[in-house]
Amino acid sequence: MATLPESALMQRAAAGLAAVCARVLGGPYGSRVVLLVGGGDNGGDALWAGARLAHRGASVDAVLLRHDRVHPAGLAAFRRAGGRVVSSADVPLTPETQRAIARADLVLDGMLGIGGRGGLRDDAARLADAAAAEAGLVVAVDLPSGVEPDTAELTGPHVRADVTVTFGTHKLAILADPAAQVAGHVEFVDIGLAPYLPEPVAGMLEPVDVAEMLPAPERNSDKYRRGVLGLLAGSAQFRGAAVLAAGGAAEGGAGMVRFVGPDEVATQVLNRWPEVVTSADVADTGRVQAWAVGSGLGDGRAAEVAAVLDTGLPVLVDADGLRHLPETLDGRALLTPHAGELARMMDADRGDVEAHRLRYVQAAARRWNATVLLKGSTTLVAAPDGRIRVNPTGTPALATAGSGDVLSGLAGALLATGMEPFDAGSAAAYIHGLAGQAAAEGSGLPSASAVLDALPAVLAALHSAR
């Protein structure tokens, strides 16, 4: 801000914001827009954007949360453009305000941005409720007001947006749950901050990042160089888990899969994946570069899990394997719990984990000195050194029995290629999410087998993006 003329950044933000509003309105002319305006710069953005929409023929009303504190230049520009203030001093929700919100095609939420903490206070919360109940579209300025910008938590009343227009950089609150669930569709407006931003707290992979991480088979490669995965999964009770995890690994690029388990399970794995090699116990398994253990393992396999952990090789631990973790894992492990499993590991309540996903995944990564991939509506991956990635792909359609088993095989295969656990976990989540999306396009609510079937095409597309 110091290098630019007064309010230049706000102008850029407001121009982008107004453009998105105009687009979602299908053209501003003749539309009704209501601005919810807080006392800070977030309110300033809304007022400047409102002025632009008024210039283009929208009828724009502003509801001021605080008459004594409102962005002065924004308010002046808004008034000059023909905008009206409909609230009376310090009573934001008058009957007139309520009517205006009920008639609005679009409500622009400029109550709180990155300065907000602790959820919406009373008046603001009532406006958010009115907008949710009555208005057409709700567009949030920078963030849905009331969410915690830096932790993505919901600590009190908040806005539910259909669209969020965010400026300069993505905030964690619009990427990670639970806050991301109330951000709706996210639009990014570049206001030129990139050269000035510090290291981000969290990263998000793009297709080219994943493509570059994946090892390409080289002319002189052989199955051992591509990576052999040892797989300890499935049980008499959960045979399918072994089949799906083996498939995730085989389709995910493993040079070879060595499966360990009882004959009845091994037979089924071989029926579906004849390329897999099987053995009855961990000690008899030939050379592998990494292990994946736990999917569908059931109870009472602690000794086998311990034998795998004792090999000292990179290891993915999923599902029932997570019941048998040692005190610490010296950085080579990738743990893949869902919220219920993480709650059990941390002796916490599942709801508390869901409400503080970022905090719990980081705490678990530190506690076990392991990379932790927390599954769910937005998958988070935390490394023991504090790095975080938020996975941008996926679909609620992945919430189907067995899709986690496919992920464990796939991530295990990537570990076996020599990728570090943080990259293997985040790339696997990314690819798995794309496969889920592709499968959902085909059938709406795909099975885990359909997700598996979608893997080769997704990987081929990524390889060609390189």
Ligand SMILES: NC(=O)C1=CN([C@@H]2O[C@H](COP(=O)(O)OP(=O)(O)OC[C@H]3O[C@@H](n4cnc5c(N)ncnc54)[C@H](OP(=O)(O)O)[C@@H]3O)[C@@H](O)[C@H]2O)[C@@H](O)CC1
């Ligand atoms: N940075 C940039 O480069 C650019 C930033 N830009 C924009 O600025 C926004 C940040 O603006 P900001 O810093 O003025 O804070 P903002 O979010 O408007 O909150 C302000 C006031 O709200 C209050 N308040 C706090 N919690 C509350 C609660 N729970 N319930 C009720 N009130 C609460 C608190 O005052 P308090 O009453 O607590 O004294 C606080 O002072 C950013 O999100 C983006 O939109 C763009 O223009 C582009 C360039």
Ligand SMILES: Nc1ncnc2c1ncn2[C@@H]1O[C@H](COP(=O)(O)OP(=O)(O)O)[C@@H](O)[C@H]1O
């Ligand atoms: N609401 C959701 N939106 C997107 N992905 C989800 C959602 N719920 C679960 N998933 C994903 O679906 C998979 C389910 O894995 P998991 O819980 O281990 O199931 P299972 O053990 O039945 O295979 C994970 O990759 C998870 O991230």
Ligand SMILES: [K+]
């Ligand atoms: K906002």
